[in-house]
Amino acid sequence: MNSIFAKRRARLLAMKAIRDNQTIPGEKTVTCPHCQQVSDRKIVAQGLSVCPKCGYHFPIGAYYRLSTILDPGTFRELNEKYPAGDPLHFPDYRKKLESAQRKTCLTEAAVTATGTIGGVKCVVGVLDSRFLMGSMSAAVGEKITLAIEFAAKNKLPLILFAASGGARMQEGILSLMQMAKTSAALARFSEKGLLYISVLTDPTTGGVTASFASLGDIILAEPGALIGFAGPRVIQQTIGQTLPEGFQRAEFQMAHGFVDAVVPRVRMRETLSQLLRLHEKGGRQ
Amino acid sequence: MSAQLTAAERVAIARNPQRPNIMDYIGALFTDFFECKGDRLCGEDGAIVGGVALYHGRPVTVIGTRKGRTAEENLKCNFGMPSPEGYRKALRLMRQAEKFRRPIITFIDTSGAYPGLEAEERGQGEAIARNLFEMSRLTVPVIAIVTGEGNSGGALALGVANRVLMLENAVYAILSPEGFASILWKDASRSAEACEMMQLTAPDLLRLGVIDDIIPEPEGGAHTAPVVALRQVDRCLHRHLAELSKESGASLAAGRYQKFRQMGAAAPDKEEQ
Numbered sequence: 001m002n003s004i005f006a007k008r009r010a011r012l013l014a015m016k017a018i019r020d021n022q023t024i025p026g027e028k029t030v031t032c033p034h035c036q037q038v039s040d041r042k043i044v045a046q047g048l049s050v051c052p053k054c055g056y057h058f059p060i061g062a063y064y065r066l067s068t069i070l071d072p073g074t075f076r077e078l079n080e081k082y083p084a085g086d087p088l089h090f091p092d093y094r095k096k097l098e099s100a101q102r103k104t105c106l107t108e109a110a111v112t113a114t115g116t117i118g119g120v121k122c123v124v125g126v127l128d129s130r131f132l133m134g135s136m137s138a139a140v141g142e143k144i145t146l147a148i149e150f151a152a153k154n155k156l157p158l159i160l161f162a163a164s165g166g167a168r169m170q171e172g173i174l175s176l177m178q179m180a181k182t183s184a185a186l187a188r189f190s191e192k193g194l195l196y197i198s199v200l201t202d203p204t205t206g207g208v209t210a211s212f213a214s215l216g217d218i219i220l221a222e223p224g225a226l227i228g229f230a231g232p233r234v235i236q237q238t239i240g241q242t243l244p245e246g247f248q249r250a251e252f253q254m255a256h257g258f259v260d261a262v263v264p265r266v267r268m269r270e271t272l273s274q275l276l277r278l279h280e281k282g283g284r285q
Numbered sequence: 286m287s288a289q290l291t292a293a294e295r296v297a298i299a300r301n302p303q304r305p306n307i308m309d310y311i312g313a314l315f316t317d318f319f320e321c322k323g324d325r326l327c328g329e330d331g332a333i334v335g336g337v338a339l340y341h342g343r344p345v346t347v348i349g350t351r352k353g354r355t356a357e358e359n360l361k362c363n364f365g366m367p368s369p370e371g372y373r374k375a376l377r378l379m380r381q382a383e384k385f386r387r388p389i390i391t392f393i394d395t396s397g398a399y400p401g402l403e404a405e406e407r408g409q410g411e412a413i414a415r416n417l418f419e420m421s422r423l424t425v426p427v428i429a430i431v432t433g434e435g436n437s438g439g440a441l442a443l444g445v446a447n448r449v450l451m452l453e454n455a456v457y458a459i460l461s462p463e464g465f466a467s468i469l470w471k472d473a474s475r476s477a478e479a480c481e482m483m484q485l486t487a488p489d490l491l492r493l494g495v496i497d498d499i500i501p502e503p504e505g506g507a508h509t510a511p512v513v514a515l516r517q518v519d520r521c522l523h524r525h526l527a528e529l530s531k532e533s534g535a536s537l538a539a540g541r542y543q544k545f546r547q548m549g550a551a552a553p554d555k556e557e558q
Contacts, residue, residue: 138549184421209410229410230400
């Protein structure tokens with residue numbers, strides 16, 4: 001019985017992952033925005049959406065991300081139906097949400113789940129940059145917080161993949177408050193002696209950088225990911241000069257002491273698996 | 286109390302350079318202030334001032350963002366825009382307050398964390414995140430007062446408090462109305478329009494459950510009669526501190542956690558479901 005459900009879950013995630021990965025159906029080739037070279041779509045897909053010519057990491061959807069990380073058949077979504085909200089009744093915001101929902105088949109910019117990686121059970125949360133730039137709405141903050149609380153309650157390690165332009169403007173101050181909420185939940189989680197791995201992907205900026213994304217026991221980043229608090233455009237306006245090459249990229253953040261390791265997508269699963277194993281018996285009883 | 290002002294008018298009052306600033310509050314509300322400088326890691330940031338003082342005879346830790354009145358003052362305090370060193374200094378002083386069981390009182394008036402090259406290099410995001418994380422579990426009373434403008438994570442980094450109080454004409458928002466308009470409409474000149482939509486005034490925020498109390502200002506704003514305004518702040522602060530002082534450390538930490546835990550947890554949207 002169990003294996004039938006496991007197979008179904010594996011298929012379900014695989015289907016959602018495929019849907020994530022085909023934003024332009026029918027196209028046979030893709031052009032890398034970094035090196036401008038054209039590659040066969042199939043080869044790019046086989047390489048986990050990494051440009052085979054220059055190693056550029058294409059943005060990927062949340063379900064696809066989960067399918068590249070979790071052991072097959074172990075995915076179980078948490079709070080799948082948690083609704084998007086419009087707490088300030090902001091003009092035209094509902095329409096924007098609905099259009100993002102249609103485009104991505106997601107209800108909000110965050111997907112949270114349990115599953116195993118290399119056989120170790122954990123909670124994984126993923127922000128999806130295709131949904132209003134992965135910005136932090138009250139619903140995103142709530143889903144992340146519920147995932148942290150679920151991990152704390154069940155004494156599971158936690159992995160969060162950040163990808164966010166920052167705050168959700170249309171939710172104003174309530175978006176800002178999600179920074180305090182998620183950080184406070186992580187403080188409680190940490191007090192239980194549990195492991196939190198934060199993975200920074202392109203882009204991780206604004207309120208997400210200034211809250212849960214920067215609070216990992218271990219912080220990993222995908223190559224070339226833009227990581228910072230203020231966006232490059234704002235900084236450029238402030239200081240009135242052009243920014244140095246590679247500024248705020250993952251490698252820059254590692255050199256400045258804010259990232260433990262830059263991990264290419266193809267090695268992410270084994271790296272996470274190694275870290276989970278290293279922490280397996282570390283938790284306070 | 287002032288007559289009904291528009292949100293844009295309140296933003297203008299909140300930014301008035303003659304409005305009482307952190308040094309005025311320290312001078313009027315506290316005695317024996319001793320300023321502590323430096324983050325003990327690499328630097329000192331003039332945009333945040335902090336130290337120990339007596340409040341009605343009781344030792345407290347005071348921390349606040351500093352805006353200047355003159356160009357010269359503003360150069361020293363970077364127009365009230367803190368760098369990571371400022372937030373790390375604030376955290377150091379908060380930990381010290383916890384050690385000596387002193388209540389923490391923060392004053393918030395900033396257009397935001399400084400968006401500069403060096404600030405980014407030294408981890409502006411990490412510094413703010415760390416403050417949110419640590420403030421959430423302090424076991425001493427924490428009271429934050431938004432006195433002017435409180436913008437973005439740069440304001441929130443001093444704002445994870447048991448009680449968040451706001452002056453009547455102060456504003457507290459995700460970012461400046463200019464920034465908001467420029468992100469949403471790619472047009473910073475529509476900031477007046479943004480003010481009305483952002484729900485950044487004290488009455489808006491009280492209704493949304495983001496703040497706990499509004500401190501009345503004299504007609505026209507705190508700068509028109511500073512002595513009256515400062516007295517009002519003192520009265521409100523004193524009342525809230527007296528209430529919090531009755532609570533245990535564990536109850537203070539739990540209460541603060543719950544306060545932020547419920548923010549945006551589907552409740553404000555209830556009427557639509």
